[in-house]
Amino acid sequence: MSIKKLKKAGLKITNQRMSVLDYLSDADERHFSAEDIFRDLRLNGADVGQATVYRVLNQLEKAGMLERHHFEGSKAYYELKSKEHHDHLVCLRCGKIVEFFDPLIEQRQKEIAEQYGIQLSHHHLCLFGYCSDPDCKLKN
Amino acid sequence: MSIKKLKKAGLKITNQRMSVLDYLSDADERHFSAEDIFRDLRLNGADVGQATVYRVLNQLEKAGMLERHHFEGSKAYYELKSKEHHDHLVCLRCGKIVEFFDPLIEQRQKEIAEQYGIQLSHHHLCLFGYCSDPDCKLKN
DNA sequence: GTCGTTGCAAACGATTTGCAAAGCA
DNA sequence: TGCTTTGCAAATCGTTTGCAACGAC
Numbered sequence: 259m260s261i262k263k264l265k266k267a268g269l270k271i272t273n274q275r276m277s278v279l280d281y282l283s284d285a286d287e288r289h290f291s292a293e294d295i296f297r298d299l300r301l302n303g304a305d306v307g308q309a310t311v312y313r314v315l316n317q318l319e320k321a322g323m324l325e326r327h328h329f330e331g332s333k334a335y336y337e338l339k340s341k342e343h344h345d346h347l348v349c350l351r352c353g354k355i356v357e358f359f360d361p362l363i364e365q366r367q368k369e370i371a372e373q374y375g376i377q378l379s380h381h382h383l384c385l386f387g388y389c390s391d392p393d394c395k396l397k398n
Numbered sequence: 399m400s401i402k403k404l405k406k407a408g409l410k411i412t413n414q415r416m417s418v419l420d421y422l423s424d425a426d427e428r429h430f431s432a433e434d435i436f437r438d439l440r441l442n443g444a445d446v447g448q449a450t451v452y453r454v455l456n457q458l459e460k461a462g463m464l465e466r467h468h469f470e471g472s473k474a475y476y477e478l479k480s481k482e483h484h485d486h487l488v489c490l491r492c493g494k495i496v497e498f499f500d501p502l503i504e505q506r507q508k509e510i511a512e513q514y515g516i517q518l519s520h521h522h523l524c525l526f527g528y529c530s531d532p533d534c535k536l537k538n
Numbered sequence: 539g540t541c542g543t544t545g546c547a548a549a550c551g552a553t554t555t556g557c558a559a560a561g562c563a
Numbered sequence: 564t565g566c567t568t569t570g571c572a573a574a575t576c577g578t579t580t581g582c583a584a585c586g587a588c
Contacts, residue, residue: 270562270567292553307570312553328468332578333552347514356514366503367525374487374496375530383523385507390515410542410587432578447545452578472553473577 260323267321277304278314282324282338289327289335289355329355329384345383352394400463407461417444418454422464422478429467429475429495469495469524485523492534 260279261271269275277299282290296311315336318324327335329348345363347356363383371378388394400419401411409415417439422430436451455476458464467475469488485503487496503523511518528534 272562272568274569293551305570309554309571310569313568316554347511347516349516350519356516358510358514360506360510363503363506366500370498370500371487371525371527374498376487376489376496376525376527377530378525378527379490381523381525383521385511385516385518385521387511387516387518390517408542412543412587414544445545449546449579450544453543456579 263321263323267317267323269317269321273304274306274310275314275318277306278311278318279323279338282336287355288337288357290337291333291335293333295336327382327384330386345385347385347387349389349391349394350386351388352391354389354391354394356389403461403463407457407463409457409461413444414446414450415454415458417446418451418458419463419478422476427495428477428497430477431473431475433473435476467522467524470526485525487525487527489529489531489534490526491528492531494529494531494534496529 260276260283264271264275278295281295281299281302282288292308292311292315295315296306296308299306299311315324315326319326319336323339324336325339327337327346329335329346330350342359343364344357344359347358348354367381368378400416400423404411404415418435421435421439421442422428432448432451432455435455436446436448439446439451455464455466459466459476463479464476465479467477467486469475469486470490482499483504484497484499487498488494507521508518
């Protein structure tokens, strides 16, 4: 329950924070930019400012409720943190994002970090390519 | 020889382009932001503007002579493209960057892309952590 | 001489911040 | 009530672009 997590992080329960969380958990897709979220919340009639969306996303990330990704390009994308870690596959043509988890890669990463004397904090792994979705090829 | 590569890419041999290439190949480190390069070239007395550094970096990247990375944070880092592909380990405390290559991880990535029907273009893999360099711990 | 390249300053997109008003606990 | 949060607009950061002068070939 997200209310508990907000409280634990010392954040008050506000309409704006709940709107962002609801939006992220109800949507079909899982990955959104701040712009996506702001635009869609406004379209849905939510009373929220752009700066607030940015502030809330930062707070929720610090609270461990969201993950921030950069993929390709200059803007950040957010997703609700899930129980299990995963990495991403991104289609460069249609933008589709697929999540995957590979125990072998995870294991090798740990070994490599150890080998270089580095205490691993986290990692970013993102595979870029062109997907075989029939809709994709229509998008140029 | 970089002059040949520049010509092949249809780029003229200018002092500014050569300064950037020389800087990148002579330095001890291998990874620099545009800001790093601009600042250091100016300190070394090179006659180059900031916009030119950004333009040259883009051109050299398109020409396949550089690689651009994003790591953590908002600015891009560049390195001279090396013969063999490699991934990165970044220390979150002192900023040290280590390059590594792991055939097993590379292989698994190919398999995963195939499994999801994605024609792989490239990937970003970066491990973040805290290194065991004695100098590192002094830096806070 | 021609066309690519440069420096400067202004523009840009994404994100952050100052501040006074409004809201939660 | 007291301290957090908000919206707005202005500011900031990294990067790109328009334009007139300059430079390579």
